[in-house]
Amino acid sequence: MDNIDKKYLIKKALEAKKKAYVPYSKFRVGAAILTENGDIYTGCNIEIASYSPTICAERTAIFKAISEGHRNIKAIAIVGDSNFTYPCGVCRQVIREFGKDALIIVANSEDEYREYTLDELLPYSFGPEDLN
């Protein structure tokens, strides 16, 4: 994980957070993911008036990458309006699908961040191999 530019990924997540569409919660989240070939995809949370179609920043970023042909997430940086905004359970499961070995960076700023493995955030997980 030493070849990952964590600060740059956090910077991209902070930029994406500014694009959040959050008229209901007013809670902004941004995410940036690094793919296996070094591409970066960003995402913000997007809220919908009927609430349930709302999507988290993490899944916006991941689905952008998947829909461009990527299948493997190397790292994800997440920034939100709370002190260290952690990914929700649904997003943890989505990271499980495409980034079992991903580095998960939960950040307040480029200089203040925590690092996790998916196994730490989603232990004893269910995943694609279980269906084989």
Ligand SMILES: O=c1ccn([C@H]2C[C@H](O)[C@@H](CO)O2)c(=O)[nH]1
């Ligand atoms: O890790 C998180 C946690 C929450 N949200 C969004 C969903 C909703 O728009 C708002 C409040 O839950 O924050 C994210 O995007 N990612």
Ligand SMILES: [Zn+2]
């Ligand atoms: Zn989520």
